[in-house]
Amino acid sequence: MTRSSKKGVFINKKLYKKIGFENLKVWCRSSTIIPDMIGTNIMIHNGKKFLKVYIIEDMVGCKLGEFSFTRNFKSHSKKIKSKKNVKK
Template identity: 35%
Template sequence: MKRSKWKGPFVQKLDFNKKLPLLSRNYEITSKTVGLTCSVHSGKIFAKLSITDEMIGHKVGEFVPTRERFVFKKKKKKK
C-alpha cells in the first residue's frame, strides 16, 4: 500500500558514522542513501543490503526475502 502523497516518503534519520546502519523494511530508498551498505532484518537474521541507483523509489523490504527458497528433494533411483 502506498503512502499518501501529501505525507511524502517514509525516511528515517540515518547516522552515517555507524559501520552498518539498521534500516526498517518500510524505509523508502532515496537518492541520499545510494551507495550505502546497511543491514535489514528479514524476520530471522540481519541481511546486508547494498543500495544502488535502480532501487530508488522502492522500499527496503522488497529486496530482503523473508522466506527460504523451496527446492524439491531429488528422488533416489530404484534398483
C-alpha cells in the same frame, strides 16, 4: 494500496538521522530508500539475521524490505531412486 503523494515517502526518523554511517543495522523494512542513501551498505533484518545490501541509484523509491527476503524457497522434492529398487 500506495501511500498518498501529498504525505510524501515514509522513512523512520531514527534511520534518517543515521543515514551517513556505514553498516547501519535496520529493523524498519517499511522505510523508503531516498537518494541520500546511495552508495551505503545497510544491514536489513529479515526476521532471523541481517542481510547486507548495497544501495544503488535504481533502488531509490523502493522499500527496504524488498531487498531482504524472509522466506527461503527449497525446490520441490524429486523422486530419488531408493536402494530397494536398484538390483545388484
